[in-house]
Amino acid sequence: MLGDGALYGVLAEYDTPGELIEAARKVRDAGYTEFDCFSPFPVHGIDEAMGIKRTILPLLIFGGGFAGLLGGILLQWWTNAYNWPWNIAGKPEWSIPANVPIAFETTILLSVLTAFFGMWMLNKLPQVWHPFFRLERFGRVTDDAFLLGIEARDRRFDSVATTQLLKDAGAIAVENCHLDPDPASRTMPGWITAFIVSSTAFALIPFAIAAKARNSHSSEPHIHVFPDMDFQPKYKADAASDLFPDGRANRGQLAETVARGSLNADDTFYRGIEGGKWTEGFPKQLEISEQLVRRGQIRYNIYCAPCHGYDGRGSGPVPQRVAAGGGAWDARNLVQAGGPVVKMPNGQLFNTISNGYNTMMGYAHQIPPADRWAIVLYTRALQRSQNAAVDDVPQEELGRMPMPQMQTPAAPAGAGSAAPAAPTGSAPAAPATPAPAPAAGSAAQPENK
Amino acid sequence: MSALVKPLHPDEKIKAGKLGSSLTKAGVGIAVIFMIISIVLGSMQGDNWKRFFYSYVIGWSYIFSICVGVLFLVMLHHLVRGRWATAVRRIAEAMSSAFPLVFIAGLGFVIPLVLGYKDLYYWAHPDAHDPVLNHHLHHKLTWLSPGFFAVRYVIYGVAFSGLAIYFTKKSREQDETGDPKLSEQMRIASAPAMILYSLVVFMAAFDILMSMAPKWYSTIYGVNFWGSACVGAFAALALIVLGIQRTGRLTHSINAEHYHDIGKWMFAFTFFWAYTAFSQFMLQWYGNMPEETVWYKYRLFGEWQWVSIAMLVGFWAFPFVFLLSRWTKRIVPSLVFFAVWQLVFHWLDLYWNVMPQYDWQVVTNGTASVNAGPLMGNTALHHVGFSPVDITVWIALVGVLLAGIGRNLKGNLIPVKDPTLPLSLAHENL
Numbered sequence: 001m002l003g004d005g006a007l008y009g010v011l012a013e014y015d016t017p018g019e020l021i022e023a024a025r026k027v028r029d030a031g032y033t034e035f036d037c038f039s040p041f042p043v044h045g046i047d048e049a050m051g052i053k054r055t056i057l058p059l060l061i062f063g064g065g066f067a068g069l070l071g072g073i074l075l076q077w078w079t080n081a082y083n084w085p086w087n088i089a090g091k092p093e094w095s096i097p098a099n100v101p102i103a104f105e106t107t108i109l110l111s112v113l114t115a116f117f118g119m120w121m122l123n124k125l126p127q128v129w130h131p132f133f134r135l136e137r138f139g140r141v142t143d144d145a146f147l148l149g150i151e152a153r154d155r156r157f158d159s160v161a162t163t164q165l166l167k168d169a170g171a172i173a174v175e176n177c178h179l180d181p182d183p184a185s186r187t188m189p190g191w192i193t194a195f196i197v198s199s200t201a202f203a204l205i206p207f208a209i210a211a212k213a214r215n216s217h218s219s220e221p222h223i224h225v226f227p228d229m230d231f232q233p234k235y236k237a238d239a240a241s242d243l244f245p246d247g248r249a250n251r252g253q254l255a256e257t258v259a260r261g262s263l264n265a266d267d268t269f270y271r272g273i274e275g276g277k278w279t280e281g282f283p284k285q286l287e288i289s290e291q292l293v294r295r296g297q298i299r300y301n302i303y304c305a306p307c308h309g310y311d312g313r314g315s316g317p318v319p320q321r322v323a324a325g326g327g328a329w330d331a332r333n334l335v336q337a338g339g340p341v342v343k344m345p346n347g348q349l350f351n352t353i354s355n356g357y358n359t360m361m362g363y364a365h366q367i368p369p370a371d372r373w374a375i376v377l378y379t380r381a382l383q384r385s386q387n388a389a390v391d392d393v394p395q396e397e398l399g400r401m402p403m404p405q406m407q408t409p410a411a412p413a414g415a416g417s418a419a420p421a422a423p424t425g426s427a428p429a430a431p432a433t434p435a436p437a438p439a440a441g442s443a444a445q446p447e448n449k
Numbered sequence: 450m451s452a453l454v455k456p457l458h459p460d461e462k463i464k465a466g467k468l469g470s471s472l473t474k475a476g477v478g479i480a481v482i483f484m485i486i487s488i489v490l491g492s493m494q495g496d497n498w499k500r501f502f503y504s505y506v507i508g509w510s511y512i513f514s515i516c517v518g519v520l521f522l523v524m525l526h527h528l529v530r531g532r533w534a535t536a537v538r539r540i541a542e543a544m545s546s547a548f549p550l551v552f553i554a555g556l557g558f559v560i561p562l563v564l565g566y567k568d569l570y571y572w573a574h575p576d577a578h579d580p581v582l583n584h585h586l587h588h589k590l591t592w593l594s595p596g597f598f599a600v601r602y603v604i605y606g607v608a609f610s611g612l613a614i615y616f617t618k619k620s621r622e623q624d625e626t627g628d629p630k631l632s633e634q635m636r637i638a639s640a641p642a643m644i645l646y647s648l649v650v651f652m653a654a655f656d657i658l659m660s661m662a663p664k665w666y667s668t669i670y671g672v673n674f675w676g677s678a679c680v681g682a683f684a685a686l687a688l689i690v691l692g693i694q695r696t697g698r699l700t701h702s703i704n705a706e707h708y709h710d711i712g713k714w715m716f717a718f719t720f721f722w723a724y725t726a727f728s729q730f731m732l733q734w735y736g737n738m739p740e741e742t743v744w745y746k747y748r749l750f751g752e753w754q755w756v757s758i759a760m761l762v763g764f765w766a767f768p769f770v771f772l773l774s775r776w777t778k779r780i781v782p783s784l785v786f787f788a789v790w791q792l793v794f795h796w797l798d799l800y801w802n803v804m805p806q807y808d809w810q811v812v813t814n815g816t817a818s819v820n821a822g823p824l825m826g827n828t829a830l831h832h833v834g835f836s837p838v839d840i841t842v843w844i845a846l847v848g849v850l851l852a853g854i855g856r857n858l859k860g861n862l863i864p865v866k867d868p869t870l871p872l873s874l875a876h877e878n879l
Contacts, residue, residue, distance in 0.1 A: 017453075044453065044877045062773065089737065097734055100727060 005179035008131035009034075009151040010163055011138065012171035017043045020146040023169035024049040027150065030165055034154035038138070038147040057118050064114025065107045072106030073099055128188055131177050149177070270369055272347030272354075279347035286373055296378030299371045303363055304379075307331035312382040331360075334379055335386035342383050349376050455875035458701035463865060465858045468696055472855030479848030483841045490838040499568040503807055504839045505558050506569070507799045508846035510658060512551050514795070515850060517650055517675065518682020520545040520609070522714070523616050524646060527632075527639035533710045535873035536702050537690055539864050542620055544682075544689065545613040547853025552606030554849045563599045570598075571809065571822035572663040582812075582819055585740070586664050593660055601656055608649045612642050617857065620864050627866035650675050658799070661806040662824055665744040669729045674802075676722035680764075681795035683715040684788035689854065691785060699862055705779045706876045712778025715791060719772065722798075723765040743824050747805045751828035756801050764794040775878070796843060804839075805831060 014020045017039060024037050028051045037046055047054075080086050081094030091098060120126065132138045132149055141147055148171075150162055159176070166174045180186060224230045235241060235249035244251070253259065264270040269283040282288060301310060309316040312334035322329045334341045341349065353372045356362035363372070384392075393401070457463070491501025519541040526534045534541070558569060567574040572586065572593035580587045591597070616635060623631040651671025659670045667673075687708060694700055733741040748757050768787055777783045810825035811818050864870060 042879060044879065058775075089735065091735075097727075097731055100731065 005181040007152045007159065008177045008179045009149055009157070010159070010166065010174055010176050011132060011135055011147055011149045012166035012169075012174045013137060014146045014148065014170060015172055017046075017146055019170045020148060021045055021049045023148050023166065023171065026169045027148065027165065031156050032150055032154050032162075034151040034157075036149055038132075038141045038145070038149065040142055040144060040146075043146075055122060057115065057122060060118045061111050061115045064118075065111035068107040068110030069103050071110070072103035075106070076102055128192060129186060131179055131186075134180060135175060135177055137173070137175065268347070269373075272345075272350035274347065277347070278345035278351070280345045282346060282373060282377065286370065288377065292374050293378055293381055295371065296374030296376070296381075299367060300375050300378045300382075303367060304375065307360075308334050311335070311386060312379065313386070332357075335383045337387045341379070342387075346376050346380075349379060453875055454871035456871060457863070457865065457874065461701045461863075462698045463702075463861050463863050465698075465860060465862050468693065468698070469855045469858035472858060473852045474855075476848045476850070476852030476855055480845050480852060481848075483845035483848060487838055487841040487845055490836070490841060494836065494838065497568050498566075499807070500836050500838055501842065502558050502561070502566070502569040503803060504836070504842040505846075506657065506661070507796070507803050507839070508843040509551075509555050509558065510799045510803075511681070511796055511843060512547075512846050512850035512853075513555070513653075514674070514678030514799070515682045515685045516545050516548050516551055516609070516613070518679040518718075519686055520548070520613055520616075520646065521675075521679060522682070522686070524612070524639045524643055527616070527635045528643060530636060530869070532869050532872040533707060533876040535867050535869045536699075536707055536863060536876075537686065537711070538867075539620065539862055540690055540693065540858075541686060542613070542617040543857035544686065544854050546617045546857040547850055548610040548613045549606070550849060550853035550856070552602075552610060554846060555602065555606070559599050559602050562595045565595075568809075570660060570663070571806075571820075572660060574820055574822065576820040577663070577822065579814075579819060582814060582821060583664070586822075589663060593663055598656060601652065605649050605653045605656075608645060612646060615642075620867070621860065623864060623866050624861050629868045632868060647675075650678075658802055661803055662744055663822070664740065665824070667729050667733070667741075667744075669725055673722065673725040673729055676718050676725050677764075677795055677798045679718040680715055680722055680791050683711050683718065684791040684795070687711045687715070687784055687788045688792075691781065693858075693862060702863055702874055705781070706878055707873075708781055708784050709775065709779045709878050710876075712772065712784050712787070715788065716769070716772035716778065719765060719768050719791065723769070747824050747828055747831050748801065751831050752833045753801075753805050753828075753831065756797070756833060760794070760797060760801055764791070764798055768794075800839065804833070807834065808832070 012023065014023055020037055020039060020043065024035075024046060027035055028049065035050075037043075037050060039046070076099045077094050080088075085093045087093065088098070137145065138147065148166065150157060150166070152159075156162075163174050163176075237250065239249040240247055241249035243249075266283065266285075267273045268279050269285060272279055274281075286292065305316050307316045307318045308314055308331045309319075313336075314331040314333040316331060319330045332341060333339055336342065344352075350372055352360070353367070353375055354362055354364040354369075367375070390398070487501065487504070491498055491504075494500045522534060522541050523538060523545055525531065526538060562569060562573055565573075570593070571577055572590060573595050577583050577586055578590060615638065619631050619635050622628075654671040654674035658674060659665070659667070690699075690703060690707070690711070694703060730745060733745060736742075747753060768791055771777050772787060777787065806823035808826075808831045809823055810821045812821045812825070813819075
């Protein structure tokens with residue numbers, strides 16, 4: 001026997017699991033409560049023989065799983081529907097089917113963690129120090145020994161009678177176990193405590209760094225955890241490079257070459273120039289049709305109308321917004337009879353759309369050439385319609401138009417006086433609409449019609 | 450309670466005696482009476498027997514699935530050298546040996562199909578061949594043709610019956626000789642048998658059930674069917690084992706431990722079914738592609754949504770929560786309750802898989818009117834349309850299953866010389 005501390009208990013060894021079960025039953029029947037059985041593997045029926053109540057672990061696991069289920073759903077509701085609503089594939093922000101896989105995983109996660117740690121807790125583990133560890137025999141409990149230990153604190157414990165009971169139950173050996181005389185050995189060894197404390201502290205370092213970073217300012221550059229991802233051996237556009245004599249990473253277009261799809265040799269179609277001058281007509285590859293006018297209308301309403309207005313008079317939403325802010329600015333009136341835009345050759349209008357004019361940006365990057373030509377065509381149609389005379393309306397349509405001012409003899413005179421003065425000022429163009437002169441109308445016709 | 454092995458109780462009644470023949474008689478009686486009622490009811494439907502045949506496919510899939518599930522138990526326990534089930538394995542073998550009779554019963558819808566009946570499977574309808582209306586079905590019709598279908602049906606029948614008979618025969622042979630090498634042989638055979646089995650289960654589910662909606666497809670469909678099948682099979686096994694015990698047989702050998710394990714399997718497959726059913730649903734719901742979601746459209750809207758909700762609650766949520774506890778599986782009346790419950794919902798599962806395809810839509814294509822098949826048109830026009838024939842055909846086919854089981858309940862009801870039997874008899878759940 002080791003040492004000579006107080007008696008902790010007795011430990012008996014049995015030959016087979018069956019004998020261990022029988023012995024456990026006898027010990028239980030004798031009224032002992034402070035005893036335990038030790039075996040290398042789970043022995044069926046031992047808990048019943050020892051009189052152990054069923055564990056409450058399943059209930060704990062159920063609770064853990066249920067908490068995981070609710071937590072998983074709450075997590076997704078909070079992140080996806082409440083704190084930061086997020087549209088995924090047009091599904092509802094909080095969509096139960098989408099929540100199921102995550103909720104399933106969190107249910108299992110918490111069930112398993114509860115099972116694992118609940119088992120440890122209910123078994124009072126980890127127990128790094130136990131009096132039986134002092135017995136050499138106990139070392140075989142994970143190998144081939146079936147052991148039964150009774151603690152001396154059991155009120156029925158009697159060093160002689162208890163030993164006899166265990167022997168009568170068929171023990172092949174019974175030995176006393178004494179506590180270590182040194183009380184220090186009954187506590188957790190210092191190095192384990194130190195390891196737990198230091199590893200816990202170490203594990204908290206990343207959190208501490210993150211907390212500090214969230215609450216302070218720094219002029220230091222970022223910490224690069226993956227520098228080879230942050231700084232990849234490649235050049236971005238317009239970066240410098242020592243490799244080439246011109247010091248640029250971009251290699252410009254080589255002389256005498258044209259990039260695929262960038263030839264754009266047709267001056268009329270791509271630049272609006274024909275014979276060194278702005279073209280008056282349209283490129284021959286475009287078929288002038290109602291469809292093209294409608295295409296132009298759609299493009300015009302997207303790109304041009306915000307400033308020039310749907311009617312082309314230069315009072316679109318942007319000028320209106322300027323006016324609302326107390327300023328005064330109108331875009332160019334595209335349809336003013338005799339105005340610069342009406343007089344412009346088609347090629348120049350195309351060039352203006354492509355490359356801009358004064359404060360207007362060029363739209364060549366946003367609008368393909370064919371669509372720019374469609375806008376030119378639609379602008380011509382706008383000019384025509386905004387400057388139309390009564391004679392332009394077909395006779396059979398005229399009768400059906402409810403136009404009260406057509407019936408008053410004063411109307412032509414009023415229109416004549418208003419027309420030249422009207423649109424350039426900041427006054428809204430609306431009242432002047434049905435007006436101007438027949439001459440302007442004919443000037444605005446597209447050349448090819 | 451504590452021994453690791455236990456011999457067969459000397460007073461145990463292990464002989465089937467007249468049990469098998471009386472069960473066969475009862476089964477045949479049920480089958481004949483209810484089939485006559487069904488034929489009368491079916492002819493009164495006035496829909497060219499369509500409802501009758503739809504119900505027939507449901508009822509047949511039901512008895513087929515129960516055999517599928519118990520055959521899995523038999524093969525799995527050979528494969529993994531299982532112990533607990535040895536005490537109930539002979540009963541499971543007898544149940545799986547009903548396969549030949551089940552496949553003969555299935556000829557009730559396969560033969561009309563081959564003879565040109567066109568209202569059961571839309572792919573057998575001439576309008577399914579319309580290359581414009583049914584563009585993507587048109588390409589499947591080589592596979593989905595009545596003749597080839599019948600050939601595959603026979604292959605499935607031979608494969609399943611062969612597997613069931615092989616394991617039953619070897620097991621009975623061991624009763625005579627007590628040769629432990631037979632266990633070894635069955636274990637070696639069970640591995641390739643399991644591969645064959647899984648292929649045949651999935652193909653049969655695709656052919657017989659999934660092709661009800663021939664334009665729709667789901668690769669997990671066979672797995673899902675199999676999950677449902679095993680729920681039904683373990684429920685049926687529990688009831689049949691209990692029924693045999695109530696006749697005074699095997700009263701010492703089979704106890705709460707074995708019921709507990711049958712219940713565990715039922716519980717596991719209840720969840721497995723829900724898992725695969727949800728997997729199938731969620732991918733199609735998320736993908737949101739019309740050719741896939743159409744199958745769910747007619748189940749999640751209109752009248753069928755209530756059946757879908759009943760499935761979710763009745764086939765999964767309720768039994769799942771209550772079967773979690775070990776006591777609901779160990780206390781026999783409680784297990785019986787859940788077994789009956791799951792057998793009813795297993796039927797509802799098959800009903801839910803098949804019946805929404807019952808309503809076919811006739812559309813006008815130019816001047817001609819064309820039958821566009823199932824899962825078309827307004828969901829509000831698709832009715833659950835429950836009919837008594839749905840139940841009577843099912844009962845008749847369950848009668849066929851009982852007759853098939855009864856025929857094989859003969860000799861020993863327990864594999865008396867199986868080397869693992871003493872372990873099974875002493876089996877105990879921790």
